[in-house]
Amino acid sequence: MSAIATVGIGPFDTAWLAAALVLTTPILLAAVGELISERVGVLNVGLEGYMLAGAFFSYYVTWKADSLFLGVLASVAAGLLFAAIMALLTVEAKADQIVTGVGINLAAIGLTSYLFDQIFGNKAQIVVPTVGSLSIPGLSSIPGGFGSALFNHDWILYLAFVSVFVVWFLLYRTKWGLAVRAAGELPAAVDTAGISVKRVRWMGVLAAGGMSGLGGANLAIVQVGIFHQEMTAGRGFLALVAVIFGRWRPLGVLGACFALGGADALQLRLADESQVPSQVWAVLAGIAAAIAIYQVTRWRQGRPRPVAIALSGAVALCGVVLAAASPHIDLPDQLWRSLPYLLALVVLAGAITRAHMPTKLTLPYSRGEG
Amino acid sequence: MEPSRVQPETAGAALHPEGGAALRLTGITKRFPGVLANDAVSLDVRKGEILGLLGENGAGKSTLMNIVYGLYKPDGGEIEVNGSTVDISSPQQALELGIGMVHQHFMLVPDMTVAENIALAPSLLPGLSRVKDVERDVGEISRRFRLDVDPGAVVEDLTVGARQRVEIVKLLYRGADLLILDEPTAALTPTEWHELSRFLRSMADDGRSIIFITHKLDELFGLVDRCTVLRDGRVVDTVNIADTDKPSLAKMMVGRTVTLRVERPIVEPGKPVLEVKGLSVADEDGRRMLDDIAFQVRAGEVFGVAGVAGNGQDELVQALLGLVTTDSGEIWLHGERIDDCSPQVFTAAGGAIVPEDRHHEGIALELSVLDNLLMKEYQSPRYSKRGVIDFNASRKHADELIRHYQVRTAGVSLPARQLSGGNQQKLVLARELSRDPRLVIAFQPTRGLDVGAIEFVYGQLNERKKEGTAILLISYELDEIFTMADRFAVMVGGRFLEVLEGGQADPERVGLLMGGAEDGAP
Numbered sequence: 042m043s044a045i046a047t048v049g050i051g052p053f054d055t056a057w058l059a060a061a062l063v064l065t066t067p068i069l070l071a072a073v074g075e076l077i078s079e080r081v082g083v084l085n086v087g088l089e090g091y092m093l094a095g096a097f098f099s100y101y102v103t104w105k106a107d108s109l110f111l112g113v114l115a116s117v118a119a120g121l122l123f124a125a126i127m128a129l130l131t132v133e134a135k136a137d138q139i140v141t142g143v144g145i146n147l148a149a150i151g152l153t154s155y156l157f158d159q160i161f162g163n164k165a166q167i168v169v170p171t172v173g174s175l176s177i178p179g180l181s182s183i184p185g186g187f188g189s190a191l192f193n194h195d196w197i198l199y200l201a202f203v204s205v206f207v208v209w210f211l212l213y214r215t216k217w218g219l220a221v222r223a224a225g226e227l228p229a230a231v232d233t234a235g236i237s238v239k240r241v242r243w244m245g246v247l248a249a250g251g252m253s254g255l256g257g258a259n260l261a262i263v264q265v266g267i268f269h270q271e272m273t274a275g276r277g278f279l280a281l282v283a284v285i286f287g288r289w290r291p292l293g294v295l296g297a298c299f300a301l302g303g304a305d306a307l308q309l310r311l312a313d314e315s316q317v318p319s320q321v322w323a324v325l326a327g328i329a330a331a332i333a334i335y336q337v338t339r340w341r342q343g344r345p346r347p348v349a350i351a352l353s354g355a356v357a358l359c360g361v362v363l364a365a366a367s368p369h370i371d372l373p374d375q376l377w378r379s380l381p382y383l384l385a386l387v388v389l390a391g392a393i394t395r396a397h398m399p400t401k402l403t404l405p406y407s408r409g410e411g
Numbered sequence: 412m413e414p415s416r417v418q419p420e421t422a423g424a425a426l427h428p429e430g431g432a433a434l435r436l437t438g439i440t441k442r443f444p445g446v447l448a449n450d451a452v453s454l455d456v457r458k459g460e461i462l463g464l465l466g467e468n469g470a471g472k473s474t475l476m477n478i479v480y481g482l483y484k485p486d487g488g489e490i491e492v493n494g495s496t497v498d499i500s501s502p503q504q505a506l507e508l509g510i511g512m513v514h515q516h517f518m519l520v521p522d523m524t525v526a527e528n529i530a531l532a533p534s535l536l537p538g539l540s541r542v543k544d545v546e547r548d549v550g551e552i553s554r555r556f557r558l559d560v561d562p563g564a565v566v567e568d569l570t571v572g573a574r575q576r577v578e579i580v581k582l583l584y585r586g587a588d589l590l591i592l593d594e595p596t597a598a599l600t601p602t603e604w605h606e607l608s609r610f611l612r613s614m615a616d617d618g619r620s621i622i623f624i625t626h627k628l629d630e631l632f633g634l635v636d637r638c639t640v641l642r643d644g645r646v647v648d649t650v651n652i653a654d655t656d657k658p659s660l661a662k663m664m665v666g667r668t669v670t671l672r673v674e675r676p677i678v679e680p681g682k683p684v685l686e687v688k689g690l691s692v693a694d695e696d697g698r699r700m701l702d703d704i705a706f707q708v709r710a711g712e713v714f715g716v717a718g719v720a721g722n723g724q725d726e727l728v729q730a731l732l733g734l735v736t737t738d739s740g741e742i743w744l745h746g747e748r749i750d751d752c753s754p755q756v757f758t759a760a761g762g763a764i765v766p767e768d769r770h771h772e773g774i775a776l777e778l779s780v781l782d783n784l785l786m787k788e789y790q791s792p793r794y795s796k797r798g799v800i801d802f803n804a805s806r807k808h809a810d811e812l813i814r815h816y817q818v819r820t821a822g823v824s825l826p827a828r829q830l831s832g833g834n835q836q837k838l839v840l841a842r843e844l845s846r847d848p849r850l851v852i853a854f855q856p857t858r859g860l861d862v863g864a865i866e867f868v869y870g871q872l873n874e875r876k877k878e879g880t881a882i883l884l885i886s887y888e889l890d891e892i893f894t895m896a897d898r899f900a901v902m903v904g905g906r907f908l909e910v911l912e913g914g915q916a917d918p919e920r921v922g923l924l925m926g927g928a929e930d931g932a933p
Contacts, residue, residue, distance in 0.1 A: 216540045219531050223520045230518040232482070234531045235503030397522060408482050 051320025052310040055186035060309060062194065063264065065302025066201045067092065067256035067273075071280035072287070072294050073204050074252030079284055080212065081245030082225035082401045086142025087127055089277025090149030091250045094119040095257025097153040100268035101160065103169045113172070113197070113258050120254020121247055123149060128246040132239055135405035146277075154270045161268075171266040172197060195263050197255065202295075204252070209291040221245060225399030228406040238406050253277065286389040289399060297389055304385035308378055317380075319367040325384055326360025329353045332391040353391035432491065433458045433589050433620035434479065434510075439488035441474055448474040450644040451488070456589070461611060461621040463631045463652070465664055466641035467861035468832055472624045473515065475641070476591050480512045481505040492589075503533055511587025513578040515594045521567035525549065528566060529581045545584075552583050558610065571720060572603035579610070590614065591622045596630055600719060601889060601922035608634045626664070626861055628657050629890075640664055665863055673869045673894050675913070676877055680897070681710030684761075684881035685731075685850050690740030690750070692726050692905075700726040702905040704740070708850065708881040713872070715896025715913065716885040719925050723905035724885050725767075728854050731883075732757050732764060745849050758787060761849030765839055765856045767885075773839040774827045781809045781823040784842050816841035817867065833864030840871050851875060854885045869895060889918060889925070901925055 071088050078085050085091070095116035103112030123145055130136040161167065172195045181192040212218035223231045224241045231238050256276070261268050279301050287294030311317065333353040336346055435455040441448045449471045456462045466472045477483045479490065481499040490497055492508050499505050505512075519528050526546040546562040553560040558576045566574060575595060582590055592611075596604055611621055611634065623635055631638055631652060638655070640647040640663040647663045662668055685708040692701040701723050708714040718724060729735040731742060733752040742750040744760040757764075766772035774783045785805050789795055794805045809823045818837045820830055827835060836856070843851065853872060857865040872895065876882055884899075886892055892899050893913065900907040901924045908924050 214540060216530065216532065216538050219523070219527055219540050222523065223528075223531055226520045226522060227518065229514075229516075230520055230528070230531065233480070233502050233512070233514065233518045235501065235506050235533045236531070408477075 051318040051324075052307060052314075053320060053324055055190040057303075057306050057310055058187075059190040059193075060306035061299065061303040062191070062198060062202075063302075064305040065298050066198045066263075067259045068276050068280050068283060068301055069201045069295065069298040070197075070204070070256035070259065071249075071253040071277055072283040072298050073201070073208055073291070074249035075280055075284050076287070076289060076291065076294050077208060077212075077221060078245040078249035079289060079402055080221050080225045080399055081242045082228065082399055082404065082406070083128075083131060083242055083246050083249075084138050084142065084281075084403045085124070085127060085145075085246065085249045085253075086139055086281070087123065087145030087149070087277075088142075088249065088253050088280055089273055089275065090142075090146040091120040091123050091253035092257040092260070092273045092277045092280075093149045093153050093271065094123050095254030096261040096272055097157060097257070097268055098254075099258035100169060100261040101156070103262050104167060109170060109172055109262060112169075112262050113255070116254040116258030116261075117251045118254070120250040120252070120257065122250075124246045124250020124253075127250070128243045131405065132242045132246065135407070138403045150271060153268075157268060157270060166267055168266045169262060171195075172263045175199070195259075197259050197263055200255075201259075205291050205295045212291065225401055228401055229408075232406070232408065242406075253280070256280075285398075289397070300385045300389055301382075304381035307381040311381070312378070316367075316369050317363075319364045322360045322364035322367070324360075326357045326364060328388055329357035329360055329391065332388070333357055336391070349391050352387070356387055356391070431457050433460075433493060434622075435491040436475070436479070437489045437491070439475060439478060439490070440486050441471075441478060441483060442486050448644050449478070449485070452641070452644070452646050453488075454639045454646065454649060456620045456622055458620055459615050459618050460637065461615050461623055461635045463635035463638035464622055464624045464641065465626065465628070465631065465638055465660060467626055467664055467863075468859060469861075470626075470641040470664075471644040472626075472641055473593055474644075476512065476593060476622065476624060479505065479591065480510060506585055506587070509586060509588045510591065511582035511585055511589070512591040513575070513582065513593060513595055517574050517578055519566045519574055519577060521565075523566060524562070525560060525564050525566060525569075525577050525580075526562040528577065529562075529584050532585075549580055549584060552580050556580075556583065556610070556613075572599055572606075575599065575603070575607065588619045589622070590619060591624070593624045594626070595623075596625070596627070600926045601918060602926055604630075628660055628664075628862075631660070632657070642666055661862060665861070667863075673866070673873070675713075675895065675897070676873050678711035678876055678879075680712040681879060683707040683709050684745055685883065686741075686743040687731075688741045688743075690727075690730060690742065691738045692730050692735055693738050694726075700905050701730065704905075704907055706900060706907065706910065708883050710849075710879045710881050711876055712898070713876055713882040713884050713896050713913075715892040715899030716883070716902050716907075717889055717892045717899050717921060717925060718887070718902035720887050722902050724854070724887075724902060726905070727902075728764070728766075728852060728885065731762075731852060763843035763846060763848035763851045765836075765843055765851065765853045767854040767858060769832075769835055769839055769858075774835055776828040777826055779824045780813070780818070780820050780827055780830070780838060781806060783827050783838055784809045784812055784823070787842060787846065812841040812845055815845075816871070833860050833867075836860060836864060836868065840868065844871060844875055848875075848880060850881045850883065852883045852885070855887060856884070857886075857888070857891060889921060892921075893918065 071092055075085055075088055098119040099112040099116035102115035103109055127141060127145055130141045131138045174193050175196050176193040181188045212221060220231055220236050220241045224238055228238045231241060257273065260272060260276070283294055283297040283301060286297035307321070333350055336350045336353065339346070340350070432455040437453050439449050439452045452471070452475055454462070464472050474483060478485045479499065481501045481504050484500060490499060492510070497508060499508065526542050526549055527540070529549055530540050530542055530545040549560065549562040558580055560573070560576050560580050566577065569577065595607065599607065611623070615621055625631065635652050637649060637651055638660065639649040640660065642664060688705050690701055690704040691699060694700050704727065706714065716724065716727070726735060730737055730750070732754045733749060733756060734754065737750050740750065741748060744757065744762055747760045749756050749760055770776060785794060789800060794801055794808065806823060813820065813823065816837045818830070818841060819834050827838060830838065851872070856868050856872070860868065872882055884892065884895055896913040898910060898912055900910045901921060903925065911921070
């Protein structure tokens with residue numbers, strides 16, 4: 042990712058693209074797992090906890106066993122373990138999903154902080170080896186910097202993006218997918234078709250746990266090679282948001298995760314600038330205008346969302362004005378940092394169409410109660 | 412497989428058939444905490460026979476069939492399928508034995524297609540769903556049995572009648588030869604009901620066995636061969652349908668003599684109480700749910716709204732209560748304009764509502780009987796002073812209401828959840844009718860009630876009518892409209908097609924209108 046090889050407009054160059062992909066990966070892994078879980082009807086507020094556990098145990102096992110592969114396995118196992126607790130309490134014992142999820146988060150923060158303190162507390166920060174890049178022959182030499190931006194990453198990143206399409210196939214082309222989709226809508230239909238609702242729901246929760254754990258490993262032993270307390274920093278919650286903005290569909294979730302990862306990357310790029318480059322405003326105006334047009338065509342089809350059109354239209358207009366004027370704005374650092382996220386939220390809010398949440402999300406299933 | 416329609420002279424033999432029973436239950440007992448749902452129930456269905464299973468709500472019909480389908484585990488008794496004793500501990504086993512069930516609430520996922528719903532089946536590995544193959548097979552089955560089912564349609568776009576056909580195709584696809592139908596006729600138009608009964612007979616003639624669960628007597632005659640009557644979890648008797656009549660079945664079911672005919676009192680209608688002019692309402696997506704509705708309900712009159720569910724009835728009630736914003740039109744209640752107001756304004760103007768879904772809108776299940784009765788009057792100075800409820804006065808009031816409306820409860824401080832469905836509805840009636848309303852909206856007021864409770868509800872509504880209350884009766888049951896309404900409109904797609912006189916309309920034609928035929932011609 043040398044500066045020479047980058048092309049693009051302003052901060053949106055191939056270096057940004059590469060960073061955006063990297064930053065999308067952990068959120069995407071967790072979100073794809075959570076997508077399956079929410080489709081079976083279980084909401085994992087504890088996603089952050091699964092990730093954190095995954096991050097810590099990948100780091101610990103990589104250091105202890107001196108094996109990155111075992112480290113990755115440990116992250117998945119840790120995520121699965123926490124998810125199994127979740128499933129035991131919510132699917133079997135029918136405990137409240139939100140409360141249980143909050144408990145899981147607190148437990149994961151407490152456990153990882155305690156263990157980290159006990160094991161590494163009196164040592165200097167140990168940096169473990171990280172999962173290396175795997176450049177894909179041929180594709181990685183696409184000119185203009187795109188090859189190295191897209192196809193010169195670790196295998197977990199590739200896995201994350203491929204998983205979107207695998208999950209799409211599983212959901213919409215397999216019997217398992219039918220059961221998953223039905224379990225969150227009308228579990229009684231699954232039950233009366235002779236399929237165990239509990240088994241389907243267990244699988245969904247475990248998918249969320251395993252994939253989030255892997256997302257945690259991506260943070261710890263791919264991106265940096267270290268662990269620090271609460272290092273997931275809200276990414277689990279961003280994944281929950283991405284599932285909602287992605288309208289519970291794989292491609293939608295991919296889009297939402299990329300919007301969040303892209304915003305994160307933009308924030309990093311802007312950190313050393315003193316002024317928002319006019320290209321940022323231009324891109325914002327372009328996206329907002331595209332959304333406005335999309336919503337107008339949907340109105341033609343009889344699904345008006347006047348508020349979305351007004352919002353995206355207004356944002357587009359502001360973007361054009363700001364791009365032209367390119368004003369000098371002195372923002373406090375924190376606000377400055379949050380700006381891209383705000384923009385990402387505006388984009389997502391405008392693009393969203395009528396969402397259909399799984400009808401039985403968060404509701405336990407008992408025979409005879411529908 | 413010999414055709415075994417029961418002849419009157421073999422009635423005794425039919426009760427103890429020598430063989431050929433597709434399903435035989437012996438001494439089935441099922442206990443729930445505090446309730447004996449099935450008490451040593453024995454019955455049998457022969458091959459090629461339609462058996463009616465008649466009983467009031469809570470008589471144990473659905474529990475019994477859920478046991479046969481493997482959803483509940485019996486505490487005692489024996490199940491025989493085709494002559495051999497079996498243990499059915501899951502729906503999967505029931506399906507393997509050829510038992511299929513159409514549940515009271517359809518087991519169809521609304522946002523999946525017909526074929527996807529039918530393809531839902533157990534598989535150990537994530538095998539391909541092969542929805543295209545299922546679509547082809549389903550198309551073939553629907554052609555062979557002449558059931559109009561589009562395998563590619565999304566379930567939520569289908570009418571209730573079409574969903575019913577999907578459920579039946581699902582059973583046939585799964586190869587069921589014992590079909591259990593749990594109250595399958597709710598919200599069917601008369602035409603759809605005729606089709607269904609004809610179809611069931613042809614299935615039986617093919618050698619399949621059918622158990623038809625119902626609490627409606629009318630449906631049994633002309634359809635079933637024999638009928639087993641359940642009351643309080645016990646079998647009262649099993650009779651040949653040819654040897655019995657409605658009054659004696661009703662008596663068996665309820666345990667006392669009931670009047671099945673409700674006399675419609677003739678009252679000279681007074682001034683209009685409710686006036687609706689050009690009312691239109693659109694949903695969030697801009698679709699027109701109500702389209703230029705206009706009508707009047709006069710004092711001392713029952714005005715009915717007939718129609719299949721989902722044709723704008725919900726929106727009409729919401730608009731009248733002030734729960735949705737109207738696009739255009741006016742609503743006047745007793746000389747006061749109430750459109751786009753609030754339920755409070757509606758109530759203050761003399762409106763009362765018996766909502767369709769009493770569990771969610773009619774009562775608060777976890778609150779006491781007393782709280783439920785007082786819910787719309789707690790602010791009145793009779794029951795509260797300076798924001799503090801006068802417990803003695805309200806208790807006295809509640810006791811009176813319970814006596815007058817015959818609510819069977821062990822006490823006013825019991826949570827409403829513990830009351831039976833019929834008594835919960837009486838609770839709603841007590842609260843709404845006791846406030847001397849000028850207008851009562853009765854939306855499906857007898858939904859899920861048994862004969863005795865229905866009789867009571869009709870009686871109370873007719874009492875109010877005689878005292879000059881205007882009554883708007885919205886019902887999916889055509890019988891109800893014919894029994895109660897002085898005038899009624901047929902509602903299709905958010906519009907009133909026609910306003911008819913209660914006494915003179917032809918049920919067949921009204922059924923066709925409900926089904927969407929513009930002029931009521933087939």
